[in-house]
Amino acid sequence: MICIFGGAFDPPHKEHIRIAKEIKEEFGFSEVVFLPSGNSPHKSLETPYDVRISMLSVAINGAFPIDLTEGTLTERAYSYKVLPLLKEKYGEIAFLIGGDSLFALDRWRCPDAILKICPLIVVPRGDDDLSALRCAADSYIARWGGRILISEKVRGESVSSSMIRAKAELELDIPEVDPSVREIIEGCSLYRRYTSIVERVRSMLREGRWRHTCGVVLAGLKINERIGLPFEKVFLGCLLHDCMKHTDRINPGVPEDVIGTKVLHAFNGAEEARLAFKIEDEEILDAIRYHTTARGGMTTLDKLVYTADMVEEYTRDFEGVEHLRETAYRDLDEGFRLCLESCYQSLIERGISIYHLTMDAYNEYCKKE
Numbered sequence: 585m586i587c588i589f590g591g592a593f594d595p596p597h598k599e600h601i602r603i604a605k606e607i608k609e610e611f612g613f614s615e616v617v618f619l620p621s622g623n624s625p626h627k628s629l630e631t632p633y634d635v636r637i638s639m640l641s642v643a644i645n646g647a648f649p650i651d652l653t654e655g656t657l658t659e660r661a662y663s664y665k666v667l668p669l670l671k672e673k674y675g676e677i678a679f680l681i682g683g684d685s686l687f688a689l690d691r692w693r694c695p696d697a698i699l700k701i702c703p704l705i706v707v708p709r710g711d712d713d714l715s716a717l718r719c720a721a722d723s724y725i726a727r728w729g730g731r732i733l734i735s736e737k738v739r740g741e742s743v744s745s746s747m748i749r750a751k752a753e754l755e756l757d758i759p760e761v762d763p764s765v766r767e768i769i770e771g772c773s774l775y776r777r778y779t780s781i782v783e784r785v786r787s788m789l790r791e792g793r794w795r796h797t798c799g800v801v802l803a804g805l806k807i808n809e810r811i812g813l814p815f816e817k818v819f820l821g822c823l824l825h826d827c828m829k830h831t832d833r834i835n836p837g838v839p840e841d842v843i844g845t846k847v848l849h850a851f852n853g854a855e856e857a858r859l860a861f862k863i864e865d866e867e868i869l870d871a872i873r874y875h876t877t878a879r880g881g882m883t884t885l886d887k888l889v890y891t892a893d894m895v896e897e898y899t900r901d902f903e904g905v906e907h908l909r910e911t912a913y914r915d916l917d918e919g920f921r922l923c924l925e926s927c928y929q930s931l932i933e934r935g936i937s938i939y940h941l942t943m944d945a946y947n948e949y950c951k952k953e
């Protein structure tokens with residue numbers, strides 16, 4: 585039996601190759617076939633199919649075959665339509681999916697049809713709970729029949745392609761990809777949609793603050809893995825959050841009562857994002873504006889930027905940060921609440937006056953009945 589390993593591979597990373605090797609061994613597959621997605625129903629792909637194939641070819645380096653079926657399809661390549669074509673071509677097949685996909689299986693197009701075509705092989709990701717995965721698998725099987733096998737030995741480390749794309753945008757090292765893939769990323773200038781904004785923010789910040797900003801972008805994207813906000817909102821909100829940290833210039837639109845206070849840079853930054861960076865998305869602007877004070881009625885993006893700012897891994901090392909970080913990666917609402925609580929207590933201890941929006945947020949999210 586062969587195993588089909590589908591994905592956008594945008595870009596392919598070392599984890600993909602490791603998982604293929606280990607799954608092949610654990611389940612005794614005769615082969616693992618990589619199936620790069622054509623026009624995915626789940627996300628709008630930006631990197632052209634042929635460029636993704638080039639990256640995948642050098643990453644795999646002959647160790648596994650690549651199936652080009654989806655590149656030839658003109659319609660949306662739903663799994664329930666593609667898998668029968670592959671079964672015809674290869675004989676008995678199994679279909680590899682991540683733990684996150686298993687949890688979302690009932691939102692796939694025709695999951696019952698997929699389970700009738702072939703067994704699913706599930707690779708748990710990061711800190712996926714095995715018993716929760718088994719429970720989900722059992723309930724699908726009870727509803728639709730078929731077989732779902734969860735890997736006992738292989739676990740995907742928390743490497744995500746969106747994190748790698750962000751690192752490329754920020755011109756950071758990308759140890760997660762093979763150097764030959766990195767060459768294509770650089771040669772084709774992939775993942776450089778925001779170069780002018782990145783360069784400009786970088787020029788406005790001192791080195792330590794830039795490092796913190798990169799940390800916030802990456803922490804924001806990591807939190808977002810469980811939430812699924814659009815990449816652009818998370819990336820730009822985090823990237824721009826502290827852009828006015830080192831500037832005295834005050835933009836129009838900043839409230840009078842924040843001038844001369846520590847929270848000025850957040851309000852000033854939102855106006856700078858609007859005026860200088862031409863950001864029109866009010867959700868992004870709000871997330872920048874309220875990243876220091878918080879407010880009542882926080883949006884998910886507000887909470888995400890606020891929390892990522894506090895728990896990022898590059899420069900935040902205060903006592904207790906690990907617990908906050910671990911909670912935020914698992915559960916944003918709870919992570920945010922703990923961050924807000926900790927921030928509020930620290931302001932009280934240091935005798936710093938509490939801005940009225942912070943008071944609103946504290947009353948809404950932290951005050952016990």
Ligand SMILES: [Fe+2]
Pocket residue numbers: 825826849850875876893
């Ligand atoms: Fe800030």
Ligand SMILES: [Fe+2]
Pocket residue numbers: 796800825826893
């Ligand atoms: Fe910050």
